[in-house]
Amino acid sequence: MISLLQALVDGVLNGGVYGVIAVGLSLVFGVLGIVNFSQAQFLMIGMYVAWFIWHATGIDPIIGAFAALVVGGAIGALLYSCLIRHVADASVLAQIFVTVGLIAVLENLALIFLGADYRSVKTSYQTEAINVASVLVSKPYLIAFTAAIIVSVLLSLLLNRSWLGRAIRATAQNEAASTAFGIDGLRTKSLAFGLGTGLTAFGGGVILPYASVNPTVGSQYIVLMFTVAVLGGLGSTMGALVGGIIVGIIQSVSTLFLPVQMKDLALFVVFIAILAIRPQGLLAGVSR
Amino acid sequence: MTTVLSVNEVSVRFGGLVALDGVDFKVKASEIVGLIGPNGAGKTTLFSTLVGIVRPAQGSIFLEEDRIDGSAPHVIARHGMTKTFQNTALFPHMSLIENVMTAAVVHASVKEARLEALACLDKVGLSPFANHSPQSLTFPQKALAEVARALATKPKILLLDEVMAALTHVEMDLVMDSLRKIRDQEGIAFLIVEHHMRAIMGLSERVLVLNFGRLIADGPPDEVSRDPQVLTAYLGHGHA
Amino acid sequence: MKQALIVTVLVALGSLVAGFVFDANSYPIRVLCIVLLTASMGQAWNLVGGFNQISLGHSAFFGIGAYVTTVAQVKFGLNPWLGLPLAMIASVLFALILSVPTMRLKGPYFALATLAAAEACKIAASVMGITGGPQGLSVPFVGDSWAMMQFRYPGTYVPIFVGLFAISSIVFAWLVSSRVGYFLRAVRDNELAAEVAGVATFKTKLFSSIVSAALMAVCGVLFAQFTYFIDPETVFSIPNVSIRAALVVIIGGVGTLVGPLFGALLIIPLEELLNASLSDSVGGLPPLLFGALLIVVVLLKPAGLTSIRVPRMGGRKS
Numbered sequence: 001m002i003s004l005l006q007a008l009v010d011g012v013l014n015g016g017v018y019g020v021i022a023v024g025l026s027l028v029f030g031v032l033g034i035v036n037f038s039q040a041q042f043l044m045i046g047m048y049v050a051w052f053i054w055h056a057t058g059i060d061p062i063i064g065a066f067a068a069l070v071v072g073g074a075i076g077a078l079l080y081s082c083l084i085r086h087v088a089d090a091s092v093l094a095q096i097f098v099t100v101g102l103i104a105v106l107e108n109l110a111l112i113f114l115g116a117d118y119r120s121v122k123t124s125y126q127t128e129a130i131n132v133a134s135v136l137v138s139k140p141y142l143i144a145f146t147a148a149i150i151v152s153v154l155l156s157l158l159l160n161r162s163w164l165g166r167a168i169r170a171t172a173q174n175e176a177a178s179t180a181f182g183i184d185g186l187r188t189k190s191l192a193f194g195l196g197t198g199l200t201a202f203g204g205g206v207i208l209p210y211a212s213v214n215p216t217v218g219s220q221y222i223v224l225m226f227t228v229a230v231l232g233g234l235g236s237t238m239g240a241l242v243g244g245i246i247v248g249i250i251q252s253v254s255t256l257f258l259p260v261q262m263k264d265l266a267l268f269v270v271f272i273a274i275l276a277i278r279p280q281g282l283l284a285g286v287s288r
Numbered sequence: 289m290t291t292v293l294s295v296n297e298v299s300v301r302f303g304g305l306v307a308l309d310g311v312d313f314k315v316k317a318s319e320i321v322g323l324i325g326p327n328g329a330g331k332t333t334l335f336s337t338l339v340g341i342v343r344p345a346q347g348s349i350f351l352e353e354d355r356i357d358g359s360a361p362h363v364i365a366r367h368g369m370t371k372t373f374q375n376t377a378l379f380p381h382m383s384l385i386e387n388v389m390t391a392a393v394v395h396a397s398v399k400e401a402r403l404e405a406l407a408c409l410d411k412v413g414l415s416p417f418a419n420h421s422p423q424s425l426t427f428p429q430k431a432l433a434e435v436a437r438a439l440a441t442k443p444k445i446l447l448l449d450e451v452m453a454a455l456t457h458v459e460m461d462l463v464m465d466s467l468r469k470i471r472d473q474e475g476i477a478f479l480i481v482e483h484h485m486r487a488i489m490g491l492s493e494r495v496l497v498l499n500f501g502r503l504i505a506d507g508p509p510d511e512v513s514r515d516p517q518v519l520t521a522y523l524g525h526g527h528a
Numbered sequence: 529m530k531q532a533l534i535v536t537v538l539v540a541l542g543s544l545v546a547g548f549v550f551d552a553n554s555y556p557i558r559v560l561c562i563v564l565l566t567a568s569m570g571q572a573w574n575l576v577g578g579f580n581q582i583s584l585g586h587s588a589f590f591g592i593g594a595y596v597t598t599v600a601q602v603k604f605g606l607n608p609w610l611g612l613p614l615a616m617i618a619s620v621l622f623a624l625i626l627s628v629p630t631m632r633l634k635g636p637y638f639a640l641a642t643l644a645a646a647e648a649c650k651i652a653a654s655v656m657g658i659t660g661g662p663q664g665l666s667v668p669f670v671g672d673s674w675a676m677m678q679f680r681y682p683g684t685y686v687p688i689f690v691g692l693f694a695i696s697s698i699v700f701a702w703l704v705s706s707r708v709g710y711f712l713r714a715v716r717d718n719e720l721a722a723e724v725a726g727v728a729t730f731k732t733k734l735f736s737s738i739v740s741a742a743l744m745a746v747c748g749v750l751f752a753q754f755t756y757f758i759d760p761e762t763v764f765s766i767p768n769v770s771i772r773a774a775l776v777v778i779i780g781g782v783g784t785l786v787g788p789l790f791g792a793l794l795i796i797p798l799e800e801l802l803n804a805s806l807s808d809s810v811g812g813l814p815p816l817l818f819g820a821l822l823i824v825v826v827l828l829k830p831a832g833l834t835s836i837r838v839p840r841m842g843g844r845k846s
Contacts, residue, residue, distance in 0.1 A: 035636035086827050092635040094826045096582050097778060100771060101826070104819025108812035215812075219766070223644050230640070261655045268648040275641045276629030339724055365726035377721035379714050390714045393707040394726040401707075441726045 006135050007252040013141040015248020019241035020148040021203030021221070022228035023155065024196035030235030031172040031192040032080075034087060034095055038102035040218035040225055042072045042197040044110060046204025047213035054121045054208075061121055062147050065205025069151075072201020077194030081186060084193065103218070110215035120212035140209040147206050152241055155199065159237065168192045200225075223264070224251075227271040289316040290352070292445050292477050293338075293369070298347035298357070300330075300337050300501075307333040309501040310347070315445060318471055320478045322492030322509070326521055329498040331481045332374065335447050338479075339371045340364045352444065366394065368444035372434035372451055378422035384433055385409065385418040391440035401440075408436040411470055413462070427454045432463070439470070445477040452487050460484065464491050489513070497521065529701065532785035536697045539789060543690045552683025561682050561754065563796045564689040565747060566776055570788030571696035572743035573773040575703065575736050578783030580716040582635065585642030587769035588626075588649045589619040589741040593748030594763040598665050599658060601676075608677040612749055619745035620738050622649075627734050643766065650764035664759025667752055677753045685754055692750055693789075696743055701785055703739065712736055744773075767815065775818055779825050781832025794833070 025039045049071045050064035079102070087095045125143070129136040159165035170178040171188045179185055204213070211217070228247045232239025247267065254266040293315040300308040308330050315321050325331055336342045338349060340361040349357040356364050364370070370391075379387050385405050392401035392408075409415045412432040422430060431451040438446050448467075452460050464487060470476060482488050488495060488509065495512040497505035499521040505512045512518055543560055550557050573586050596618045597611035606614075630641045654662045672679045679685055703709055711732040714722035723729045752758050763769065776791030795818065802814045825833060 035640070037636075037639075083823065083827070090827070091830060092580060093577075093582060093778070093782065094830060096584075096636055096639050097774070097826045098823050100584070100774075101819040101822035104767065104771075104815045105823070108816035108819065111812035112810050112816065223647050226640055226644070230637075259655060261651065265648055265651045265655075268644045268651070271644045272626075272629050272641055272648075275633055275637060341720070341724070360728075361720075361723040362726050362728045365724060370724055370726065373721060373724075377718050379717035379721065381717055382710075382713055386710065386713075390710045390722065390727065391725040393710050398705070398707060398710075401710075437725055 003256060004253070007256055008249060009135050009137055010141065011249035011252035012245055013138070013145040013248070014252065015245035016145040016148045016152075016241065017141075017203060017206055017244070018224065018228050018248055019232075019244025020151055020206070021200050022225045022232075022244055023152070023237050023240035024199035024203075025225055025229040026232065026234055026237055026240040027199070028193055028196035029229070030237070031168055031196075032088075032189055034084065035099070035234075036084075036193075036196070037096065037099040037222075038106055038218075039099075039197065039200055040222040041103055041106035042076065042200040043204040043221055043225075044213060044215065044218045045075065045106070046072045046201025047208050047211070047217065048110065048114060048119075048204075049201065050205030050208050051119050051121060051213055055119075060123060061205050061208040062143055064208075065147065065202045068205035069198040069202035072204075073194035073198025075194075076197025077190040079197075080193035081190040085186065085189065107215050107218065114215065116214060118212040118214045121208050123209050126209055138210075144206045144209070148203070151199070151202060152237075155195075155237065158195075164188075164191065168195075223268055223271060227267055227274070230271065231274055289318070291315070291350075292317045292319075292352055293479070294350040295338070296348045296350070298337060298344045298349060300333055300342055301345045307501050308337065308344070311498070311501070311503050312347075313496055313503060313506055315477050315479060317444070318475045318477055320467070320471060320480065320491050320493050322488040322495040323479055323481045323498065324483075324488055324495060325498035328500075329521075330501040331498055332449065333501075334498065335371050335449055335479075335481070338364075338447060339369060362394075365391075365441050365443075368442070369447070370438045370441045370443055371447035372431065372438055372449050374449040374453075376422075376427070376430040376434055378430055378433055378437070380422055383419050383421055384414065384425070384436075387422065387433065388437045388440045391437050395442065404440055405436075408439040409433075411439060412436045412466055428452075428459065439474075439476075443476055445479060448478060448480045448482075450481055450483065452482055452484060457486065460487055461490075467491065485513075529705065529785065533697075533701060535786050536694075536789065540690050540694050543686060543693075547683055547686030547690075550683065552681035554683070557686065558682040559797060559800055561685050561689045563792045564686075564693040565750060565754070566772065566796055567789045567792040568689075568692045568696040569744065569747045569769070569773040570776040570780070570791055571693075571700050572740050572747060574777045574783065574788055575700060575740040575743070576733075577774055577777060578787075579712040579736060581733060581737065582639045582774075583642040583737075583740075584639045584766065584770050584774070585626075585644075585646035586740070586744050586773050587764045587766055588622060588642075588646040589744035590748035590751070590769045591646075591649055591653065591758075591760070591764035592619045592622055593745030594752040594758045595653060595659055595665075595748075596745075597749045598667055598752045598758055601667060602660075602665055603658065607675060608749065608753055609675070612746065615745045615749050616742040619741045619748075623737050623741035624734075627737060631730055631733060643770075646764060646766060646770060650760045653760040653764060659760070662760060664757060664762070667756045667758075669756060677750075678756070682754075688750065692746060695746075697785060697789075699739060699743060703736070704785075708732065708735060775822055777832075778822060779833055782830075784832065787832055790833070 021043060025036060028034060028036050046068035049068040050061040053059050053064035053067055054061050084098060087098050125139040128139040167183045167188045170183060171185055175185050228243040229240055231246060232243030250270060251263050251267060254263050258266060291314050295311055295313050298308055298311045323331055337344055340359050344357050348355055351367050351369050354367055356367060388405035388408050389401045392404040396404060409418055412435050414432055414436060435451055452463055480491060492509050495509050496503060497512060497518050504517045504521060505515045546560060576583055593615040596615040597608045600606035600611040600614060601608055626645050630638055633641055653659045670676050711727045714727050715729050715732055719729050748763060776795055777788045779794060780791030781787030799814045806813055
């Protein structure tokens with residue numbers, strides 16, 4: 001019973017972070033209608049940014065994650081305005097393979113310039129845990145989860161209360177009309193894309209205390225991210241968070257009775273099942 | 289005359305919206321029936337339901353003796369009913385004749401299908417454009433091309449969705465002649481949606497009127513055009 | 529199409545001749561074999577990708593093919609020629625099972641589902657005992673043997689790879705010019721209109737994915753027999769198998785008969801050249817270049833790099 005409770009706690013804490021990692025994917029699809037297959041590479045970018053900041057200054061990756069958000073966001077916005085915006089009226093093939101091509105470009109740029117070695121951080125609280133009624137609440141998980149929740153709340157405020165958020169939602173719903181009101185479609189979309197990639201990069205910084213980074217780390221997370229986003233409904237930011245928690249729980253509970261290597265297998269089966277049964281997700285499209 | 293299409297108390301709902309409400313009518317073999325109604329009355333929904341894109345919540349649809357509601361569109365097409373698309377849905381990366389052949393190869397070899405396709409194009413007067421791409425056709429030509437493709441499915445009844453929308457009176461008369469000829473030679477029945485009264489009155493032996501998903505009239509054209517319910521539907525209260 | 533067929537036949541014949549003329553153990557011959565294999569993998573992908581069913585999971589079929597014959601050889605002593613039909617059947621079964629949840633999915637959703645399925649296969653192969661786990665399996669080396677589909681030097685493999693290439697091209701050409709070809713093109717252009725016109729769209733898509741899966745499995749089998757060693761990371765690799773197969777087709781010309789060949793002829797020698805002349809520290813350059821090339825082609829010349837010289841199938845200029 002304790003181990004189930006432990007698994008649930010771990011699942012929820014991890015899941016909140018998965019939610020923030022995947023919410024960017026969901027946002028991009030909801031606003032721009034494209035599936036960014038290279039989203040996981042922004043996780044990698046975020047992890048590296050936070051790592052380098054920690055390596056140079058000793059600043060905790062959770063703080064570094066905010067810098068990662070900016071860097072990941074800037075790269076994303078740039079890529080959108082130069083490249084990705086052209087797929088809006090292109091074929092399905094183009095829409096898929098532009099971002100698929102980016103996977104190789106981003107991964108191998110990292111490989112060439114940063115090398116293939118795994119890098120990790122050392123923080124004071126890395127191996128500590130709080131004991132709550134015999135359930136060990138891992139400190140790095142808890143801190144990451146808290147940061148994730150804070151950012152989610154900020155995101156929600158941004159989308160619903162700020163001018164940028166309104167511009168994003170307006171452009172998503174009716175671009176022609178928004179342009180008539182003076183909203184620059186390209187700028188708004190680039191910012192929206194950047195926000196999406198930035199959030200995933202933030203997630204990267206936040207998990208660094210308990211995960212290591214190397215150029216290919218993205219491929220470990222890609223299906224997980226998509227499962228979370230699709231589960232919650234591509235386009236629903238609230239859904240991504242709920243989806244994240246559900247996925248986190250599925251993952252950690254499945255390790256109770258499956259060999260560790262198979263925890264992702266359970267996830268993939270769930271993913272395909274969701275796509276088959278309810279592709280619009282459990283909380284179907286809120287922003288689109 | 290045998291009944292080719294029998295629509296029995298068909299209702300269609302989209303969530304809470306009732307798109308079709310107890311629609312009930314029959315079409316006989318070789319009959320030309322017009323379908324009119326204000327915008328949003330449910331004409332396109334009816335067509336989509338008849339060819340199997342939409343499933344009725346209640347009621348049944350029979351094509352001759354076969355019950356077809358709930359069947360996939362390709363099954364219904366092979367049984368003998370298909371429709372044209374209002375915004376034309378020709379296959380953009382195939383030539384006109386290949387478009388028509390696609391429907392024909394369902395029941396014939398590629399060689400035979402080519403001959404059939406040429407014949408269908410001929411019936412609508414598009415033979416000279418057989419090797420053209422759909423993008424090079426005018427909108428009226430595309431509408432006729434859809435008719436040709438529909439003919440290639442060897443239908444017993446054809447549902448035409450505003451194929452004469454962009455035509456001049458002269459062109460309209462030509463198309464109406466072609467349709468009458470097809471009906472006379474092949475024995476195909478037609479259910480035609482048109483907004484031009486000239487086409488409806490000129491072609492239809494019978495007219496159905498749909499309003500808010502309900503069939504409010506079913507009779508010969510001159511009767512229907514004087515029906516007070518129909519006039520109210522189109523012009524509002526106080527005009528009957 | 530006629531020009532494309534002629535080019536295909538010439539390349540096949542030319543390869544056979546090269547196989548006899550060049551030293552069996554030479555590097556160019558080895559590259560030739562890989563080009564033919566990659567072109568065939570591309571052709572398998574082309575059967576579905578060329579008709580708008582964009583799959584990112586073809587590595588599943590490749591890996592299943594490679595593992596079925598290798599496991600059959602290692603554990604049961606089954607000759608790979610007999611294992612080949614088994615590999616095809618296993619691959620087709622997987623395609624059938626996968627079709628149930630994925631058939632109604634469109635575009636990126638479909639691609640995502642195939643990606644997940646391929647990743648699932650990779651994991652399954654890593655944890656199952658019978659597949660040798662993450663360390664992989666070796667094909668037992670018996671020396672030159674037609675019976676066991678293995679030879680000491682690449683040169684002797686050339687006829688087999690030419691055969692694979694020829695079969696994959698014939699299958700594609702036949703499929704496209706048959707009645708099914710019309711259905712596939714119609715489903716690609718407008719699935720709803722095709723359905724209303726009488727095309728059984730589900731059956732059509734299923735048919736092409738089964739043929740594609742079977743052909744891809746054969747490629748996997750030949751890969752195993754050629755390289756003597758398989759492991760989950762290699763044969764179920766998304767970038768090196770799934771995306772590679774799509775890459776050569778997209779660059780060469782999607783939906784065309786010779787697209788995969790031209791793509792392979794460009795990519796493989798280029799990759800070998802770069803790997804040979806660059807130091808290890810920039811080992812990521814070829815994949816980087818190919819990723820960039822993929823993006824450029826897809827945005828600027830979606831009909832493939834060869835669309836300028838080689839007429840598209842059907843001879844229609846759009």
